[in-house]
Ligand SMILES: O=C(NCc1cccc(CNc2ccc3[nH]ncc3c2)c1)c1cc(-c2ccc(F)cc2)cc(O)c1O
């Protein structure tokens with residue numbers, strides 16, 4: 325029977341990456357996507373911008389919306405301080421099953437909590453279910469039409485504090501026009517656009533970094 329792209333990506337990790345070495349997992353996925361098949365990971369170019377934001381923020385609590393195959397999950401978690409927690413939400417059960425195995429291969433299971441379900445359902449439950457006060461960093465990489473409603477939901481649920489950082493992938497391609505319009509014009513955020521390219525291509529894309537001002 326036919327394998328799926330996430331299954332082929334996982335096989336490439338298990339073949340080419342060293343168990344317990346997160347950077348080799350990231351490298352194996354990038355190699356697979358450049359040489360074999362494109363996949364919608366944040367990728368190596370935007371990944372370097374992600375790395376710089378993570379190291380600058382040095383977050384104790386991270387929320388990732390949209391795990392896919394855990395490329396950015398592993399990339400972020402490999403840079404976190406010892407007792408930091410990363411919660412990642414994935415709606416698609418097949419993606420989640422693959423992501424769990426990529427996370428295990430990287431040896432980051434104790435830093436990452438993968439939750440299966442939709443952001444709209446889980447964001448209101450974060451405080452009670454995961455003993456989270458607020459998130460220091462949120463990486464938005466799920467359905468592009470959910471960025472804005474979920475940001476408003478996080479505000480309403482008191483999950484953002486003065487200084488919380490939102491980092492949004494794909495603000496140009498596929499694009500998140502309503503989110504950009506809101507976040508760039510809201511007096512409650514200070515935003516900065518990091519110009520880059522759509523993963524593994526020459527197409528323009530970028531990350532939008534926004535600080536919640538309280
Ligand atoms: O669409 C994208 N990613 C989101 C996505 C997509 C599919 C499934 C899921 C299922 N996961 C999911 C859903 C809802 C959820 N709610 N809470 C958690 C959660 C998790 C998520 C995307 C597309 C392109 C792209 C494609 C084609 C092209 F030509 C150019 C660019 C590039 C990217 O970097 C992208 O990130």
Ligand SMILES: [Mg+2]
Nearest residue numbers: 366465493494
């Ligand atoms: Mg993306």
